[in-house]
Amino acid sequence: MAIIYSIKxxxxxxxxxxxxxxxxILAIFTISFVFPLGTLFSKAFTGENGAFxxxxxxxSYFGNPSLSVxxxxxxxxxxxxxxxxxxxxxxxAYAITRTKILGxxxxxxxxxxxxxxxxVVHALGLVYIFGRQGVITRLxxxxxxxxRNGIIISEIIYTxxxxxxxxxxxxxxxxxxxxxxxxxxxxxxxxxxLHVTLPEMxxxxxxxxxxxxxxxxxxxxxxxxxxxxxxxxxTDIYKQIAGQFNMNMGAVVGTLLxxxxxxxxxTGRFVSNKNTSTLNSKTIPLTISKNxxxxxxxxxxxxxxxxxxxxxxxxxxxxxxxxYYPYDLNLTLKHFIFNQSKGGIGCFFNSVLMSVxxxxxxxxxxxxxxYMMEKAEGFGILTKYGKLLSLLPxxxxxxxxxxxxxxxxxxxxxxLHFIYGTIIILxxxxxxxxxxxPYLTATGALKKLDREFEMxxxxxxxxxxxxxxxxSVPLSTHAIAEIAxxxxxxxxxxxxxxxxxxxxxFKIAAIAITHMxxxxxxxxxxxxxxxxxxxxxxxxxxxxxxxxxx
Amino acid sequence: MKVYHCILIMFCAAILxxxxxxxxxxxxxxxESGTITVYTALEDxxxxxxxxxFYVKYPNIKLKVxxxxxxxxxxxxxxxxxNPQADVVWGxxxxxxxxxxxxxxxxxxxxxxxERILPKFKSDKPTxxxxxxxxxxxxxxxxxxxxxxxGLGPTNIKSFDDLLNPKLKGHIVMSNPNSSGTGFLxxxxxxxxxxxxxxxxxxxxxxLHENVNQYVHSGSxxxxxxxxxxxxxxxSFGYAGISQKQKGAPVIxxxxxxxSGWDMEANALIKKKNINPAAKTFLDWAISDEAMxxxxxxxxxxxxxxxxxxxxxxxxxxxxxxxxxxxxxxxxREAILNKWMTLFDSKSAKK
Numbered sequence: 001m002a003i004i005y006s007i008k009x010x011x012x013x014x015x016x017x018x019x020x021x022x023x024x025i026l027a028i029f030t031i032s033f034v035f036p037l038g039t040l041f042s043k044a045f046t047g048e049n050g051a052f053x054x055x056x057x058x059x060s061y062f063g064n065p066s067l068s069v070x071x072x073x074x075x076x077x078x079x080x081x082x083x084x085x086x087x088x089x090x091x092x093a094y095a096i097t098r099t100k101i102l103g104x105x106x107x108x109x110x111x112x113x114x115x116x117x118x119x120v121v122h123a124l125g126l127v128y129i130f131g132r133q134g135v136i137t138r139l140x141x142x143x144x145x146x147x148r149n150g151i152i153i154s155e156i157i158y159t160x161x162x163x164x165x166x167x168x169x170x171x172x173x174x175x176x177x178x179x180x181x182x183x184x185x186x187x188x189x190x191x192x193x194l195h196v197t198l199p200e201m202x203x204x205x206x207x208x209x210x211x212x213x214x215x216x217x218x219x220x221x222x223x224x225x226x227x228x229x230x231x232x233x234x235t236d237i238y239k240q241i242a243g244q245f246n247m248n249m250g251a252v253v254g255t256l257l258x259x260x261x262x263x264x265x266x267t268g269r270f271v272s273n274k275n276t277s278t279l280n281s282k283t284i285p286l287t288i289s290k291n292x293x294x295x296x297x298x299x300x301x302x303x304x305x306x307x308x309x310x311x312x313x314x315x316x317x318x319x320x321x322x323x324y325y326p327y328d329l330n331l332t333l334k335h336f337i338f339n340q341s342k343g344g345i346g347c348f349f350n351s352v353l354m355s356v357x358x359x360x361x362x363x364x365x366x367x368x369x370x371y372m373m374e375k376a377e378g379f380g381i382l383t384k385y386g387k388l389l390s391l392l393p394x395x396x397x398x399x400x401x402x403x404x405x406x407x408x409x410x411x412x413x414x415x416l417h418f419i420y421g422t423i424i425i426l427x428x429x430x431x432x433x434x435x436x437x438p439y440l441t442a443t444g445a446l447k448k449l450d451r452e453f454e455m456x457x458x459x460x461x462x463x464x465x466x467x468x469x470x471x472s473v474p475l476s477t478h479a480i481a482e483i484a485x486x487x488x489x490x491x492x493x494x495x496x497x498x499x500x501x502x503x504x505x506f507k508i509a510a511i512a513i514t515h516m517x518x519x520x521x522x523x524x525x526x527x528x529x530x531x532x533x534x535x536x537x538x539x540x541x542x543x544x545x546x547x548x549x550x
Numbered sequence: 551m552k553v554y555h556c557i558l559i560m561f562c563a564a565i566l567x568x569x570x571x572x573x574x575x576x577x578x579x580x581x582e583s584g585t586i587t588v589y590t591a592l593e594d595x596x597x598x599x600x601x602x603x604f605y606v607k608y609p610n611i612k613l614k615v616x617x618x619x620x621x622x623x624x625x626x627x628x629x630x631x632x633n634p635q636a637d638v639v640w641g642x643x644x645x646x647x648x649x650x651x652x653x654x655x656x657x658x659x660x661x662x663x664x665e666r667i668l669p670k671f672k673s674d675k676p677t678x679x680x681x682x683x684x685x686x687x688x689x690x691x692x693x694x695x696x697x698x699x700x701g702l703g704p705t706n707i708k709s710f711d712d713l714l715n716p717k718l719k720g721h722i723v724m725s726n727p728n729s730s731g732t733g734f735l736x737x738x739x740x741x742x743x744x745x746x747x748x749x750x751x752x753x754x755x756x757x758l759h760e761n762v763n764q765y766v767h768s769g770s771x772x773x774x775x776x777x778x779x780x781x782x783x784x785x786s787f788g789y790a791g792i793s794q795k796q797k798g799a800p801v802i803x804x805x806x807x808x809x810s811g812w813d814m815e816a817n818a819l820i821k822k823k824n825i826n827p828a829a830k831t832f833l834d835w836a837i838s839d840e841a842m843x844x845x846x847x848x849x850x851x852x853x854x855x856x857x858x859x860x861x862x863x864x865x866x867x868x869x870x871x872x873x874x875x876x877x878x879x880x881x882x883r884e885a886i887l888n889k890w891m892t893l894f895d896s897k898s899a900k901k
Contacts, residue, residue: 066895133779146764228764242621243729245628245649324798406629500626504614515594
């Protein structure tokens with residue numbers, strides 16, 4: 001049987017339909033990601049006059065001690081963030097999927113609160129809690145928010161939901177037979193965890209570490225607002241592009257930010273090759289045993305994290321409902337009257353529109369993409385190229401995507417020039433910017449589908465697209481809904497890339513919030529965030545309903 | 551198959567929708583009609599307020615206004631050089647104008663009424679490439695409630711030298727000149743005040759550095775932090791402090807007795823293939839008496855020199871401004887920024 005199997009693998013028929021689809025998606029990705037980025041990064045090797053400069057820019061970057069110190073600072077905060085987020089994300093997801101704690105859906109929603117509001121709002125909340133006039137600081141605990149501590153807390157808040165979501169999907173797909181066998185053989189719970197659960201999670205753990213590390217490595221919002229004097233690469237890019245207008249130096253920093261993604265490409269492949277677990281026709285769902293001690297411990301842990309997030313939100317609304325925190329604590333509703341000059345309520349609907357488009361188009365693109373990467377065989381180099389590309393967007397800061405889109409799409413010689421200044425370019429930049437995490441979700445789900453499905457289909461001469469729509473898509477509805485939601489939620493709150501691309505007649509809510517924060521209208525920013533939070537929670541509920549029905 | 555059809559229909563609908571959202575076609579060839587795109591770094595509220603008189607006078611010109619912070623708007627303009635989207639820049643830092651001018655992105659144009667603009671508020675070219683409208687200047691935003699806790703009163707903070715008071719150690723926030731125009735004008739101002747040909751300015755900045763808690767990436771942020779009690783003295787600009795006070799913050803705005811470094815908000819025509827005549831109409835309006843009147847209600851210093859009366863100024867606000875050597879500032883910009891970065895930004899991580 002094994003011999004037949006291996007022979008079959010070596011003689012996979014060349015599939016023209018698959019080849020066309022593969023070429024098509026890779027072409028889209030190349031045009032909207034590789035070309036723009038290439039346009040920008042070529043500037044890393046030229047002088048300001050456009051002449052070729054070799055590595056001169058890199059030399060001058062590392063020659064400046066204040067700049068190169070950012071490299072180490074960035075690695076430092078990313079490592080600490082990764083350790084905490086991965087551990088917390090795993091435990092939290094474990095509590096929800098493998099224990100019998102109370103209030104699971106409540107905890108699920110609360111864990112996602114940070115990605116339902118723009119990052120600038122997290123920082124505002126942290127200032128209300130830990131700043132010099134913050135609630136906790138006034139009780140006598142000064143954690144020295146501005147600087148390394150602030151950035152790390154903020155990055156953990158920002159990356160925790162991502163880690164949680166990745167683990168949630170992975171832990172939900174499980175074969176109960178493994179644990180039944182353990183019970184029958186009398187394997188102790190700790191051994192079960194170390195020898196069954198963790199190996200099952202290997203692929204997800206590596207991905208989560210990579211996602212958290214890269215997000216913390218490239219995030220700009222938190223360091224800008226509460227980073228104090230702690231310089232990181234992302235603030236360096238900001239200084240170069242928006243402070244000194246030195247695009248060449250900005251490109252240099254941009255290329256440095258790609259390093260983690262390239263490293264993880266090598267390690268990511270290594271691990272995925274060894275990944276074995278599958279979901280097949282014989283899988284049975286897991287039954288969770290009774291264990292009050294375990295449940296109580298996990299309940300306390302989840303309660304702690306949820307309380308922190310709720311505190312974050314409450315503190316914001318204290319700010320929004322008081323006349324002038326902390327000097328005038330009279331309650332008022334006046335901050336909830338929107339200021340028309342910041343775009344009023346219209347920008348909120350623009351945001352919803354853009355996010356729906358990004359969610360629909362994004363999930364189709366991502367799912368087809370990862371399907372081709374996982375299931376299409378015999379295209380060697382093309383698949384490798386696609387896999388390499390799939391992880392890079394995560395490593396590219398929004399600001400770099402924004403500026404490179406301008407350089408590439410705003411050139412008159414570009415036939416796609418017409419999309420510049422329209423909603424299309426906003427949607428495109430969202431899909432590219434947020435491509436990697438959904439890709440990992442989709443790949444994670446697809447990896448769990450047994451290859452037997454394709455084998456059987458092929459031997460019965462069923463066209464591959466039928467297998468795709470009748471087997472892969474229905475079995476992955478959960479993951480697809482997750483992806484659509486991810487695109488929607490992120491598009492609602494994103495600022496960094498869009499700020500360079502939005503046009504005068506299509507302003508969006510997250511940008512308006514940034515403007516409100518800049519102008520000091522923190523209360524209005526909170527009100528707008530509340531609207532975004534509401535719509536994101538609504539979408540999450542919708543997703544929940546879909547999932548229950550399927 | 552239902553799923554498949556459903557997805558297909560949604561996909562087509564989305565495509566159709568996006569195509570219909572295409573931007574407006576470029577403009578007609580008339581001075582008083584059509585659509586122009588305006589890039590500005592003025593505050594949102596100010597934009598709405600200022601433009602009222604424009605819409606009354608030119609009801610047929612449609613304006614598409616993109617507002618962003620100075621750094622972002624300038625970076626966008628530079629990145630869009632190949633195919634500029636903006637027709638005019640309005641109310642954006644003169645230091646940015648110098649950068650754009652150097653890159654040959656500005657079209658020289660003499661707006662109507664330019665003779666009323668004081669010489670130091672416009673470009674020195676025969677046909678000016680940019681014209682200033684309002685000025686903003688270094689100011690200290692002081693939180694009096696928190697200051698009293700240190701045993702100091704408002705009279706203790708009047709000048710740059712007062713900021714060196716050891717009691718203020720760790721209570722001052724200033725903007726970083728590498729990411730903020732306000733930070734840069736303050737540093738450039740100090741260097742000129744303390745004699746730019748000697749090292750006196752750098753000595754002062756080193757002493758100030760001992761008292762500074764952090765350097766932030768925005769010009770108005772020190773004012774907001776002072777207003778929220780996150781620091782006691784924010785080295786920011788005048789309007790930032792005055793607007794915080796209007797919102798109810800316990801702050802006073804202090805203009806240093808030695809004088810203030812300053813920069814101005816300026817307008818310019820963007821160099822592009824088809825220059826829209828309506829853009830010139832806009833630039834004429836932007837320095838007209840009506841426009842100046844509305845600028846004056848918000849900013850103490852306007853480029854015609856006839857400002858109003860404002861808190862914090864005892865005499866003519868314009869006298870607060872130091873004799874700024876823009877040519878020196880522009881040619882030394884990179885050197886100043888690099889020196890500042892080496893001296894203070896590299897130390898800053900260790901705190």
